Amino acid sequence: MKRSSLMIAVALLAAGCGGGRGATPASPAEAPAPAPPAAVDWERAQKLEVVLDDFSFNPSQVVLRANQPYVLQLRNASGTRHTFTAPEFFRTAALGPGPESAQIRDAGGTVSVAAGQSAEIDVLPLRSGTYPLSCDRPLHSVFGMTGTVVVK
Numbered sequence: 001m002k003r004s005s006l007m008i009a010v011a012l013l014a015a016g017c018g019g020g021r022g023a024t025p026a027s028p029a030e031a032p033a034p035a036p037p038a039a040v041d042w043e044r045a046q047k048l049e050v051v052l053d054d055f056s057f058n059p060s061q062v063v064l065r066a067n068q069p070y071v072l073q074l075r076n077a078s079g080t081r082h083t084f085t086a087p088e089f090f091r092t093a094a095l096g097p098g099p100e101s102a103q104i105r106d107a108g109g110t111v112s113v114a115a116g117q118s119a120e121i122d123v124l125p126l127r128s129g130t131y132p133l134s135c136d137r138p139l140h141s142v143f144g145m146t147g148t149v150v151v152k
């Protein structure tokens with residue numbers, strides 16, 4: 001009796017270890033960020049320009065395909081600083097090896113672009129969905145500086 005219940009316990013433990021990191025998430029809403037592939041071929045990244053202006057994103061709907069690497073070229077065409085703020089999108093995406101990736105993570109999913117400057121972000125969308133985009137500077141989103149990142 002004791003021996004057989006021990007065997008069951010061992011079997012349960014073994015089963016519990018089987019599905020670990022990398023298992024298919026149960027629910028997209030509650031699931032942790034998907035694991036990025038072991039190696040991303042940034043050489044095949046597609047360039048996509050988004051222009052930040054007073055007070056808009058162009059395009060305001062940034063459409064990306066999941067598992068396709070991109071170089072997001074964020075160009076600030078105005079005389080004031082703007083941000084590309086999309087924390088939910090960046091949380092479900094893999095970022096490139098550059099130093100700006102750590103800055104985006106540290107900033108909670110936001111990229112700040114100074115007046116007249118550009119920023120290039122290597123990003124690999126991993127999960128389809130529609131994610132809010134905004135500029136986090138005071139009142140900019142009220143003035144219409146909002147958009148969406150759509151991952152198909």
Ligand SMILES: [Cu+2]
Binds near residue numbers: 081082083135136137
């Ligand atoms: Cu702004």
